Amino acid sequence: MDTKTDQSLDRNAQGRIRQENMERIMKAAEKVFAGSGFRGATTSAIAIEAGLPKANIHYYFGTKEKLYRAVLDDIVELWLSSFREIGEMDDPAETLADYIRGKMQLSRDRPNASKVFANELIRGAPRINSYLSMELKDWVEEKSGILDNWIAQGRMAPVDTKHLIFHIWAMTQTWADFEAQWSAILGRENGLEATDFETATNAIITTVLRNCGLVPLPPGN
Amino acid sequence: MDTKTDQSLDRNAQGRIRQENMERIMKAAEKVFAGSGFRGATTSAIAIEAGLPKANIHYYFGTKEKLYRAVLDDIVELWLSSFREIGEMDDPAETLADYIRGKMQLSRDRPNASKVFANELIRGAPRINSYLSMELKDWVEEKSGILDNWIAQGRMAPVDTKHLIFHIWAMTQTWADFEAQWSAILGRENGLEATDFETATNAIITTVLRNCGLVPLPPGN
DNA sequence: AAAAAACTTGACCATTTGGTCAGTTTTTCG
DNA sequence: CGAAAAACTGACCAAATGGTCAAGTTTTTT
Numbered sequence: 082m083d084t085k086t087d088q089s090l091d092r093n094a095q096g097r098i099r100q101e102n103m104e105r106i107m108k109a110a111e112k113v114f115a116g117s118g119f120r121g122a123t124t125s126a127i128a129i130e131a132g133l134p135k136a137n138i139h140y141y142f143g144t145k146e147k148l149y150r151a152v153l154d155d156i157v158e159l160w161l162s163s164f165r166e167i168g169e170m171d172d173p174a175e176t177l178a179d180y181i182r183g184k185m186q187l188s189r190d191r192p193n194a195s196k197v198f199a200n201e202l203i204r205g206a207p208r209i210n211s212y213l214s215m216e217l218k219d220w221v222e223e224k225s226g227i228l229d230n231w232i233a234q235g236r237m238a239p240v241d242t243k244h245l246i247f248h249i250w251a252m253t254q255t256w257a258d259f260e261a262q263w264s265a266i267l268g269r270e271n272g273l274e275a276t277d278f279e280t281a282t283n284a285i286i287t288t289v290l291r292n293c294g295l296v297p298l299p300p301g302n
Numbered sequence: 303m304d305t306k307t308d309q310s311l312d313r314n315a316q317g318r319i320r321q322e323n324m325e326r327i328m329k330a331a332e333k334v335f336a337g338s339g340f341r342g343a344t345t346s347a348i349a350i351e352a353g354l355p356k357a358n359i360h361y362y363f364g365t366k367e368k369l370y371r372a373v374l375d376d377i378v379e380l381w382l383s384s385f386r387e388i389g390e391m392d393d394p395a396e397t398l399a400d401y402i403r404g405k406m407q408l409s410r411d412r413p414n415a416s417k418v419f420a421n422e423l424i425r426g427a428p429r430i431n432s433y434l435s436m437e438l439k440d441w442v443e444e445k446s447g448i449l450d451n452w453i454a455q456g457r458m459a460p461v462d463t464k465h466l467i468f469h470i471w472a473m474t475q476t477w478a479d480f481e482a483q484w485s486a487i488l489g490r491e492n493g494l495e496a497t498d499f500e501t502a503t504n505a506i507i508t509t510v511l512r513n514c515g516l517v518p519l520p521p522g523n
Numbered sequence: 524a525a526a527a528a529a530c531t532t533g534a535c536c537a538t539t540t541g542g543t544c545a546g547t548t549t550t551t552c553g
Numbered sequence: 554c555g556a557a558a559a560a561c562t563g564a565c566c567a568a569a570t571g572g573t574c575a576a577g578t579t580t581t582t583t
Contacts, residue, residue: 098550098560116425121341124541134562139542141560196424199480203417203424204337206482213486221487244505247484251476252469259420261427263468265434266442284465288513319530319580345571355532360572362530 103141106131110152115193118200119149150208153201156194157212163187167224173237174295178286181249185282188257195257221246238294245289252285324362327352331373336414339421340370371429374422377415378433384408388445394458395516399507402470406503409478416478442467459515466510473506 109131113122124145128135142148163183167176188195201209221243228242256263256278264273290296330352334343345366349356363369384404388397409416422430442464449463477484477499485494511517 102560118339118341118421118425120339123539125539135541136543136562136564137560140562143542145541199424200339200421202480202483203420204339206486210482210486213483214489217483218487218489240508241501241505243487244502247476247502248473248505248509251472251480255468255472255476259423259472261431262423262434262438265427265431266439266464268435268439280462281465281468284462284469287461288469288509291515292509292512294512323530344569346569356571357532357534357573358530361532364572366571 099141102133102137106133106138106141106148107152107155110148111155111193111197114149114152114200115196119145119204124148152197153208156198157209157216159187159191159194160198161216161220164220167227169227169230173228173231173293174290177249177289177293177295181253181286181289182282184249184253185256185278185285188253189278192257192260195254199254199258238292240293245292249285249289252288256281320362323354323358327354327359327362327369328373328376331369332376332414332418335370335373335421336417340366340425345369373418374429377419378430378437380408380412380415381419382437382441385441388448390448390451394449394452394514395511398470398510398514398516402474402507402510403503405470405474406477406499406506409474410499413478413481416475420475420479459513461514466513470506470510473509477502 106127110122110127113127113130116122117126122145124138125135127148128138131138138148142151166180166183198209201207206213225242225246228237228240228245231237232239232242256273260273263277267273267277269277287296327348331343331348334348334351337343338347343366345359346356348369349359352359359369363372387401387404419430422428427434446463446467449458449461449466452458453460453463477494481494484498488494488498490498508517
């Protein structure tokens with residue numbers, strides 16, 4: 082028994098250095114890939130960002146391509162885990178608003194993840210095509226089905242539910258990906274502020290709920 | 303008289319080769335930059351795409367950086383020229399719908415221009431910061447002012463007009479930039495089709511007009 | 524027609540960069 | 554403790570790539 086316990090603890094301990102370093106490298110890599118793209122990111126820059134010698138990066142990940150894929154996989158997993166919500170029984174207005182809040186939180190907390198993903202999409206998504214056309218496609222179809230049911234039950238106004246989802250993604254992710262644009266237009270010289278995200282979140286929620294007939298228009302119209 | 307006529311024709315002819323080649327190179331460059339990013343694009347790949355030897359690219363544009371800036375300038379000009387619309391006297395619903403149609407047309411016709419621009423934004427917009435915080439900022443403030451007037455006149459429901467503009471940009475440009483994602487989700491193995499753009503355009507118009515109280519919700523809600 | 528200007532391009536070069544490796548140090552574990 | 558496994562890293566290399574150039578060709582101009 083002791084032996085078994087030790088082994089499992091050991092296995093844990095064994096990988097500790099490895100795990101810590103790999104996480105550190107992936108965190109640095111996400112930042113550098115977000116700021117420079119795949120080809121623009123150098124393993125040397127990632128090493129410096131991680132505070133490790135370059136050879137160390139290759140010791141753990143082999144090639145830049147493999148490191149990039151590891152970062153992408155991590156992001157895909159983050160995306161999927163943030164998706165589960167939206168169930169058949171939920172309240173439409175509350176559920177949509179919560180989903181939007183969650184997406185905006187992600188844009189604020191992990192802008193680099195969003196940027197790396199966006200970059201891959203712009204390039205034609207060569208490395209995540211199966212994810213897009215399998216998991217993500219299935220998710221969209223499942224959730225838009227739920228929304229369609231809500232509509233059939235008269236719980237919200239008729240809309241194109243797939244495009245409703247697309248719109249939510251577009252409006253929320255833009256605050257991570259194109260932050261530089263909104264920052265410049267709003268005149269925020271030190272980047273977006275917390276209030277900007279709140280205002281944006283509310284504006285998106287209003288837009289979506291009005292679109293679904295889930296919130297009354299202000300009087301006088 | 304003949305001399306003068308000849309001269310002007312000549313001057314035209316003089317620059318003809320130059321102009322043709324530069325346009326050809328810029329067209330090729332836009333495509334390659336869109337597909338590979340600044341660092342990922344090689345002058346050699348641009349040369350092949352343009353059907354010219356690599357030295358020719360450098361003969362006309364000097365460095366890759368200068369060529370990239372020329373492409374960016376071209377895109378900024380395209381953006382600005384597509385902006386003029388939206389006047390004080392126009393009909394709100396018609397104007398917004400037209401603006402959205404125009405933006406979607408641009409996403410269809412010049413997806414690579416949009417992608418290069420998006421890429422630059424993701425990278426933090428180091429080369430177009432002055433454009434963003436001058437021309438574009440001014441345009442947004444002017445147009446959101448007009449929309450605010452429409453609201454004050456009771457011609458549309460109260461909304462955050464700047465964010466209304468942001469939303470329109472996000473929802474329309476995503477069809478160029480992230481085409482790969484929508485294509486995969488919709489199961490279009492040969493890329494998006496004309497009907498996809500029509501459906502998307504209508505969905506965006508509906509969303510925006512409902513948000514502004516410019517179109518009645520379907521009955522039963 | 525001939526000089527001048529503009530254009531063309533194969534060959535070449537310096538630098539950057541992804542990746543390797545061998546020798547060393549640190550950690551693990553019986 | 555001591556041996557084996559894992560981790561570390563400076564030095565190095567081959568390939569890719571942005572950019573140059575000199576020798577030519579074509580076009581323009583007088």
